[in-house]
Amino acid sequence: MSRKKKLTPQSISREEAQSAALERFKPLITSEDFRLMLADLARPLPLAFRTNPLKIKHRAEQEWASRYGWKLDPVPYCPTGFWVTEGRESVSMTMEHRMGHYYIQDAASMLPVELFDMDGLEHPLVLDLAASPGGKTTHLSARLRDRGLVIANDSAADRITALRLVLQTWGSTNAAVTRFPGEKFGRWYPETFDRILLDAPCSMQSLRSSESHPMRPITAREQEGLARRQGSLLAAAIAALKVGGQVVYSTCTLAPEENEAVLDEIIRHFGSSVHVEPLEERLPSPAPALAEAYGQSFDPQVVNAARLWPHRFHTSGFFAALIRKTGSIGFPQETPPDRPLSLVGQTPLATAQAHKIRSFFLDRYGHDLDAILSEHQLQLWQSPTGIFAVPLAYLERFSGLPCQLLGLKLAEKSADEWIPAHDWVARFSSKFTSGSLVIPPELVPSWLRGEDLELASPNSGVVILFDPDGRCLGRGRSSGGKIKNLLPRRLI
Ligand SMILES: C[S@@+](CC[C@H](N)C(=O)[O-])C[C@H]1O[C@@H](n2cnc3c(N)ncnc32)[C@H](O)[C@@H]1O
Known part of the structure; x- marks a missing residue:
């Protein structure tokens, strides 16, 4: 007996949204491509x-x-x-x-950050203008090998926590999280950044619905509003970019109004100061953008962008363009906000304290903080929640810009000892060469459930735990034949 699929109101509207979008996009591709796309969407x-x-x-x-x-x-x-x-x-x-x-991460979302040229950039300044929840920020941080600075900005207050947690779990030291309308950065920081990602808020007409990217019907009015915001954000990104720098503009929609039409408008506005770069060498096979849509022809450079119809690389629908700034532009300027870090209780760690913490890490854990701080150009700062390693590039260029997270937490002070922070330990686990304990494999599942262990350790105090395969399991506090579980609650 065949079982009928149960349709919820949400799934009905997602399916309806998908067929409405298919109808709208059908005139934009050949009938052969449309057939291939339908076959791919069924997989x-x-x-x-x-x-x-x-x-x-x-x-x-x-x-x-x-x-x-x-x-x-x-x-x-x-x-x-x-x-x-x-x-x-x-x-x-x-x-x-x-x-x-x-x-x-959806494979389509791995494209935009791969488009940037990063070779030869020693300590670049990078801006992720609409960053939450931070998937692409982690990619930027990885491609920079955690050097220089990535400012991860998002205007939505309720999306900042997710962004912070994603960056902490990734272990980025070179990141700062800010919460401003992205449109402001062009006025506040003209010609400042080497690379800027604008993964723009969009209508999500990707043709593949998912929990994180649900497809829903979209009105013409909503779409006009989105396209206007995308244009202003992209103009701000170009203003904030150094001459010679690169912006990647991406969306997870296939609507030409939010993709090719936005690029076309930007090219008309900024003329020869911007160039949309061809992408053949960065893609396994051609995925050109549209030359025209619904009776509108676009500037000839627009086809250089990449339009990922879902069957092109078996992904969700996606769009990405690599834009190089080839000349200076005139743009209105404004003074950025200026709030000294000391006003929120953040101060540089006094030299004597910094020396103590370095010695503590070296003696207890064989952990050479100096080497890490100098390799990643970080400085130790004290904040009300602990000691952080913060990127020098932020202190030198943006220290007055209020931020929601700066660098990576190194430690907390407790009585007469320092407790290494979980995110630091997880990031640099291979550099903790003593003060550690390997736990037997049969105890690993209960440890990961957040339970304490009946296990003696040669070292008392906070120890770094590993499983027999060398995988770091965070920190525990050893005393009296027990290990107290210090895994952060978010990981249990
Ligand atoms: C497509 S999502 C970004 C996804 C993110 N890049 C990632 O890969 O995880 C777009 C984001 O833009 C943010 N946003 C919307 N309007 C904005 C604005 N004017 N300035 C900055 N961010 C904005 C939204 O809050 C949303 O988090």
């Missing part, structure tokens, strides 16, 4: 993840594949991206996922 999309080179060793994904029975297919335009096409263990349930060794 489920496997989950994909992007590895975290800041935390893992080269080719760690091969180890995970054999541990979890995964079959991995590489995402062709992203060297750190993989689809999981088969597997015993869900990608979202592993210890590596909790510890930030990879980020689960």
Whole structure:
């Protein structure tokens, strides 16, 4: 007996939204492409993840594949991206996922950050103008090898916590989170950034609905509003970019009004000061943008952008353009906000204190803080919640700009000892060479559930835990034959 699929009101509207979008997009591609696209949309999309080179060793994904029975297919335009096409263990349930060794991300969303040229940039200033929840910020941080600075901005107050947590789990030291309308950055910081990502708020007409990107019907009026905001954000991004720098503009919609038409408008506005770069060499096969849509012809450069119809690389629908700024532009300027960090209780760590904490880390854990601070150009700052390693680039260029997170937490002070912060330990676990404990494999599941362990350790106080395969399990406090579980609650 065949079972009828139960339709909820939400799934009905998603299905209706998808067929309405298909009808609208049908005139934009050939009938052969349309047929191929329908066939592709009938195939489920496997989950994909992007590895975290800041935390893992080269080719760690091969180890995970054999541990979890995964079959991995590489995402062709992203060297750190993989689809999981088969597997015993869900990608979202592993210890590596909790510890930030990879980020689960739709393969289409791995494209924009890969488009940037990063070679030869020593300590670049990078802006992610509409960043939450931060998937692409983690990609930027990884591509910069955690050097320079990434400002991750989002205007929505209720999306800032997610952004902070994603960056902390990833272990970025070179990031700062701000909460401003992105439109402001062009006026506040003209010709300042080397690279800017604008992954714009859009109508999400990607043709593949998911929990994080639900498709819903969209009115012409809403779409006009979105296109206007996308144009203002892109103009601000170009204003904030250094001459010679690159902006990537991306959306997860296939609506030409929010893609090709926005680019066309920007080219008309800024003329020869911007150039949309061809992408053939960065893509496995051509995925050109539209030359015209619904009777409107676009500037000839617009086709240089990439339009990912879902069947092109078996992804959700997506759009991305790489724009180089080729000349200065006139743009109104305004003084940015100026709130000294001391007003929110953040101060540089006094030299004597900094010396003490360095010695403590070296003596107790064999952990050479100096080497890390100098490699990543970080400085130790004290805040009401602990000691942070903060990017020098922020202090030098943006120290008055109020931020929601700056750098990575290093430690907290408790009585007469320092407690290394979980996110620091998880990020630099291979550099904790003493003061650690390997726990037997049969105790790992209960540890990951947040339970304390009956286990003696040669070291008392806070110890760094590993499993027999060398995977870091965070910190525990050892005393009287027990290890108290100090995993952050968000990971349990
Ligand atoms: C497509 S999402 C970004 C997804 C993100 N780049 C990622 O990969 O995780 C767009 C974001 O733009 C933010 N946003 C909307 N209007 C904005 C504005 N005027 N300035 C800055 N951010 C804005 C939204 O809050 C939303 O988080």
